Amino acid sequence: METLMAYVVGVMFAAAVYMMLRRSIVKLVIGLMLLSNAANLLIFTVAGMKQGAPPLIPEGAEAPATAVADPLPQALILTAIVIAFGVLAFSVVLIHRAYEVVGTDDLDQMKDTDT
Amino acid sequence: MSLAALPILVPLAAGALSVAFWRSVAAQRAIALAGTLILLFVSILLMQQVHSEGFVVLHMGGWQAPLGITLAVDMLGAIMVLLTGITGLAIALFSLGDTPERHEKFGYYPLMHLLLAGVAGSFVTGDIFNLYVWFEVMLIASFALLTLGGERAQMEGAIKYVTLNLFSSAIFLSAVGILYGLVGTLNMADIAQKLGQVEDTGMVNVVAVMFMVAFGIKASAFPLFFWLPASYHTPLVGVSALFAGLLTKVGVYSLFRMFTVVFDHDVAYTHTILLWVAALTMLSGVLGAAAQFEFRRILSFHIISQIGYMILGLALYTPLAIIGGVFYIMHHIIVKTTLFLVSGVTYRLTGTHELSELGGFYRERPMLSVLFLIPAFSLAGMPPLSGFFAKLIVIRAGIEAEAWTVTAVALLVGLLTLYSMVKIWAEVFWKARPEAEDGVQRPEPRTEGLVWMYVAITGLAACTIFIGLNGQPIYNLAEVAAEQLMQPQGYIDAVLEGRP
């Protein structure tokens, strides 16, 4: 399964980069979404994927009956998802405001700040 | 009791309280002052603790490393926290005088506190993923501060800033994931210890390089720095100064942390890359500045070139070089903040950052002129200011390591830095203020609150002079930091103490 996911994540990264390279700021944001999803899946994949063994302990037990999936990467990903959500929410509003102020969603028309 | 958590908790609490007191700007101002003062106080205490104990470790939640998150402050961390405290207080003071009410009403102070929290968190944490979290806290606080005000330039700058930094975050996160896959732990000391046992270092190098790229972007190293000149000149000056002083240094700090304590397995490979990066960063930054004619843009490009010096210290990887790098960081944070704050005063009095429109300050405000000259010459490495010793140590380390090319570059860049600083000096201070264009009325200079701004600038300039005239104690701190970094076993043992 990890092998398959390796390819999928690769495609996601590629798509993310491609989207971020578009001149439309809206595509940029979608690229960012893809990027964070891809990074999360990368962690999930590299940590090893296991079916049917969520890291839950049955009621009354002290430990899971069988070996469970590694909970730590899951916690990391969860944190990363929420952080990405916050960042994304901000970015979305940012591009909205940028569009309002600049009057275009073309990134190539947003280079006044550089030389 | 370990004080390691306080540099995070104090600004976090100040930030949360500021949000709670959203409706009262007066309360927020009071919290801003109190919060940063306490942060400075706490950082001094922490420095004392580190000084006397060597390492200050705190296992959050009582979970022994590497089970939970362990905060681990060594001398480098303590230095960085102290600088955060100093800069934070200076920025708070400056902000009290300079921040327009419309910014104050819309979250300026909470954002400032939380930015400081993110920065301090990055410095004290001993956990690689926790570092990521603090990076993000810092990052999104900076996003918000960058866009506060909503002007066109800010938006345009922010989009680049946000995108390129998020790319960096994604690489950082991926690298953490892969690293966890390899060694199954997130605690830096634990990682370092385990990597020490790995024989097949090929993949470790790959991860190291990924971290290098991620932190290189944050540190604005060549060729990853674009976001910085695109954005740093756009927000309020206080914000610029905070960014200029602290943000990129978090990237540099992380490079120092990772490429001494954690990735010291194949220095010949990793640090050679860093050496090239250092040289090119110094050069391209300073050349960028030479092409600029706007106060803050010049300063922004110089951040990049100065980052090169710090990376050079790391890349040479001799004790003296590391000392130089650390010393350089200390010096640079203070000096660069001061310079940006000075630009704030000139902006305040003229409403422009364009060199061609500025002028006459030497005659009108000799005090300000001195306050500019001190950090400016310091930045250019002129004696007997802090920058001179910083540069001297790095150069000396370069010569002792016989790294002729980078040393030559470092020297040349010093000259070009001086050129830029003198350019500003001549245009903003010496030159008579040009007459306004026909019909364009200069805004009346607003002088209320100027006192706060001067207090901040003067304090920082005093630090520069202090480091310059009395560099030995500062050097001693850097030396301890370098020793700890070059012999990471002490750090590892302190963190993993009590583990089988």
Place this chain on the structure above:
Amino acid sequence: MLIAVLSGFLLALIAPAVCAVSREWAGWTLALLPAALFAWFASYLPGVMADGAQVITYPWFPALDIQLSFLIDGLSLMFALLISGIGTFILIYAGGYLKGHPDIARFYVVMLAFMASMLGVVLSDNLISLFVFWELTSITSYLLIGFDHEDMNARRSALQGLFVTAAGGLALMAGLVMLGTITGSYALSDVLASETVLSEHPWFTPLLLCVLAGCFTKSAQVPFHFWLPNAMAAPTPVSAFLHSATMVKAGVYLLARLSPAMGDSELWTLLLSLFGGMTMFLGAFMAITHTGAKKLLAYSTIMALGTLVMLIGIGTHYAMVAFATFLIAHSLYKGALFMIAGILDHETGTKDVSEMGGLARLMPITAIFTVVAALSLAAVPPLLGFVGKELMFEAVLGAPVLGGLLIVLAVGAGVGVMVAAGVIAIKPFFGERRETPKHPHEAPVSMLAGPVVLASLSLLFGLALFIPEQALVGPVVTSLGGAADKVHLSLWHGINVPLMLSGLSLVIALAIFAFWSRLQPSLAILREAGGRFGPEAGYFRIMEWLTRIASWQTRVLQNGTMGNYLITLVMTTVLITGYTLLSQHGSTLRVPVPALDSGFAWSIALLMLVSALFASITRSRLGAVASMGVMGFSVALIFILFSAPDLGITQILVETLTVILLVLVLFRLPGFIRLSSPLERGRDIVVAIFAGVLMTLLILAATDLQFFDPISAEQVARSAPDAHGRNIVNVILVDFRALDTLGEIFVLALAAVGVYSMINLRAEDQRS
């Protein structure tokens, strides 16, 4: 000693207060300090004459071997005396010259700081603290040259001076660090006493070049000489002090100081002789092409500096004696002449000597002492300048290399300065009276004091040669490693070759002087040619290229196009990481075909591919958003299928809320327009594929490897008993790694504050 050196800085700090209190007497008041210092330094003379060097050390930065240590021997003491002595008169003089100037207090501040720095340079025993003072002289001189700061010319000249000297300074810094590293000590006295034979060290050549670069730029040697005449934009007291008597001699001082340690190398001798000789000749030649009094003096100063450097290079006993004598003579007459030049422009309102004439009757005292000083400059007996010149010829005749060339250059230089001396002494004061912008009077006492005393000393020392011989020249020669007891100065050595050379010079000089005015136009052409092709043009070309390269680099790198930034970032990542991966891990890297173990997972993977690709190619904005919804569900399903229910829930919730936010925000944005050309798209696709391939390879490489068991096993084990929670992921989030979560909620809060402010600040702006 420390107080002596630093007192200048301290006085500088309170100079504004002193000015405010003592008003027009400020110059006199402040001059008390250098006068006192002079006396104090003079008190060291007997000791130095008797038993040589003395080192006084104060700790400063021991870790870097930086001491505030001071070496007092003949050489440093002579310089210290010159600096404090001439400094005294300069301060007094400035009081008159700048009387009523609004910035006079600032002038005193910087001037005093400069003087202190200069004392630091010549007295420091520590290489680094020497360099500190060295750079301080550059900075203060920058501020002094640009004193008239609203004049663009002054600013430009100041920059030029600073740029050239600072460039040299940086080289010097490298050189000094090398020196310290080689000898293992940064104490000058240790370096001089070191057993290490410097010239045999592999670093010697770079070391030498660095040191020479520093000294040559500071002392205005060809080809770095051009900044010095331009520095005449400074007020005259500055020129008199910095650009004649002191700062420019810092380079000379350091060369002399290091000559015992480095002078044994052939390269040293060759370079110093050659550059010194050339500078000497060029300075003299350029002097006669100028009519401005200060410019003329400036070039003659360059001539003198060249002479001194050449003498150091020659390095024989005669050369050392000549060096010391010439240096003293030069400081005296040049200081005097500069101050006189200042008097002239102060009184007449012009700097051009050719516009003056017949002033002797109006300003008799000035005229007399001008003649005295000029005679010394022209090396006429019995003035000290003559003695110096004779000794110089003597030394040149004994030069170990380039002998013939140096003789020609020396004679030429002699001619030049004689003409210059004639011009400065005769043109303004004698001949027909010519009208000048201001009506001249005799200068006030404050301004006359300096020229009178210095010119008198030129005469006095020439007549009483035993004074300089025993008090100054002897000790200097000692500290240069020579034998003091062989030093004998005298006016008359009989008719010998040097005397004949002097005579020859005089004849040619008289000829040129007679035709000086008529020669001017053709000289002007030469001057112009020099301006167009000379080193100064080179400086401007360098500055222009610097700007051009800088703006080119900025155009290429920081060009504002986000796509380029991102491509650079991505490709940097790909190349550096990919290279590392393939070179370090390539042999074990496998690229397998995924197994068909879970058909359903396969179809989810397919869904993800479809939605990713669709989002990339669709022109429907909300179609792309909707396909991100599919992506979100697919990722959630992956999480759910592979044992991460919490992640699945979170992913779905976040995806839903993201979609909501997107539709709340997007609806005023325009649809996608195809903005990029097919070529750009092709490029972007290639970049994207690179990125994707890299990540795939990374994952493939990483999944194969696991060096250690994850620590989470312990978290699983302790979750229920110790943390009282059965959902291990949640336990990690709120207990084991609660700090992460704490940071994370602040991220959310920040995002909320950011969004809130971005929107409402704008709304409020629109309302008002």
Place this chain on the structure above:
Amino acid sequence: MNGFVFSLVYAMLALALFMATIRLCKGPSLPDRVVALELISSIVVGVIGVHAIDTGVLSLLDVAIVVALIAFLAAIGFARFIERGGPRSD
């Protein structure tokens, strides 16, 4: 429980997901895409249910509850967007 049955169920659900995705991509109008997305969320509920019983992990049903309770908000959001007069070309 028969593995074949699960395979069949998974296959049908996978196909269903796939067809819905095709509709989502094809559009042609935004409401068409939203309908497809809405269906996908229903199918996801089904998938989770099947997977829960397949692996015997009851807790997975909680995920399904959340999907059933919340996922439709996206559709409401889209609908609102359309009514507000967002660009029709989508």
Place this chain on the structure above:
Amino acid sequence: MIDLFIAVFLLSGAAFMFLAALGILRLPDLPTRMHSSTKAGALGAMLIMVGVVIGFAEWLAFARGAAIVLFIMLTTPIAAHAIGRAGYMVGVPLWDGTIKDELRDNYDLQSHSLQSERREQEPGKDREEP
């Protein structure tokens, strides 16, 4: 026996979902596709939940299953209503085979107001009085 029940429910649920998907892929216009997705999707999910509840055969599973069914029945039609209405309002074209449209005339595109008047030509013919 129980396995059989489970299999039947799961298979039929999956089949309805499959049909729903096929429906939205095949059917010619927005409203008809919504018919397919709303009902068949909901029914499919319910059937699968029944299978799940039987499979787990415990109270917790029943509670959850019931909750899921309830929530689906609450949310699906609302979403459908919202989308359908929105689609109709912005004039998503109807299939050519649509035989009747009583809404179009009563809807004011400008004010978004929706009248209740029926078309004049057939006053109250096939409607029972309330």
Place this chain on the structure above:
Amino acid sequence: MNESNTLILRTAALFLMPLQLLFSVFLLLRGHDEPGGGFIAGLVASGAVVLFLFSYGVREARSLLRVDPRDLLAAGLLFGLASVFPALLVGDPLMTAQWWYLPMPGGGTLKLSTPLIFDIGVYLTVVGAILTMVFALSQAESDA
């Protein structure tokens, strides 16, 4: 026009919203043992309010909530921070979980703990943050 003028949606929202809120509290409280927790619960609760907002408009949603979401945010952050310090009272390192078992009328015991306080902080922050954003956006939309 900010609220949807559809009667069906409005009425349904009245049914669904309490259900969602309740469910969110449920997810919050048992998150330590089963899938759920502060984030997830907070997201669900935000979803509930968003549904209400979509149906009734931002003004109604504000008055329903009674407190400004920004204050929820602040409360959440302060709760989160507050959970860090009780450990100090018993001399444990910061953030060490503290558990209190309170006997309840009716025989049960109430398990209170700092992780729970923390999770509540997370919950409030998530709700506050999302609603702050959504309200601001909707407000801007309706003002425009």
Place this chain on the structure above:
Amino acid sequence: MIGFFWNVVLALLWVALTGSFSGGNLVAGFVFSYFAVAVMQRHVPALRGYSQRVPRFIRFAVFFIKELFVANVRVAYDVITPVWYMKPGVIGYELEAKTDIEITLVANLISLTPGTLSLDVSDDRRVLYIHAMFMADEAELRESLHELERRILEVLR
């Protein structure tokens, strides 16, 4: 009344979901539901009387599930066969339901019943516009809609 009703329902739901039947839990559920409902109170016109509705509800449920199946099969049949048998159209259906809840419930159940889909209610709440898939016989359609509405109202009133 409706407040209490919801309160109890929610409290039970709470107990069911937590799976713990302790008294404390019921009380907790009651308290939580109380707050949830209390929050809603201002927006809900009170509903009265629901005691006799249980048997009617069961009858309705059976009827509804039957409808659901039959009509779903009908749609499914049309979907899988290549030719379209359907005759879709939009009709205005005059509502008997009066209150918001009645209308909403009717509309939603109509939506869930295959072949019909509620699009919108007229502004004066008298007419429900319905998209129907099979309108070969409009009268029969209206009759079945009416039947459905009658049964729903029976449960509600």
